[in-house]
C-alpha cells in the first residue's frame with residue numbers, strides 16, 4: 043500500500059468521526075508490515091475526558107485483534123489546512139508498541155508531512171524503561 047492510499051483511508055475514516063463537541067473530525071489508518079490496515083476515528087463523549095482520539099482507536103483495534111508488532115506507518119487526517127499530528131497521549135500509547143513508527147500527518151486536502159515517532163517523542167518512556 044502506498045502512502046497516498048493509506049492517507050486516503052485516513053481521510054475516509056473522518057466520515058465515521060463522532061465529534062459533536064469539537065466538530066473536529068479525525069481519521070486514522072495504521073499499516074502493518076503484512077499489509078493489514080487498522081482504522082479509527084475520534085469518538086468524543088459528554089464527559090470530555092473519556093474522549094478517544096482516532097489514532098488510539100486504531101491502536102486499540104490492532105492490539106485487541108492480537109497485533110502488537112509489525113506496525114510500519116500511521117496516517118492521521120484532521121480537518122482544516124493544518125497537518126494533524128498526534129497529541130501527547132497518543133504519542134505515548136504508540137511508543138509502547140512501535141517507537142520507530144512512521145507518522146504521516148495529513149490535512150483535509152490530503153497533503154501530508156512525515157516524521158518518525160521517535161522524533162515526535164524523543165527520549166520516550168517505554169517498556170525498556172522498566173527493566
Ligand SMILES: [Zn+2]
Pocket residue numbers: 095096097098128129130131132133
Ligand atoms: Zn490523541
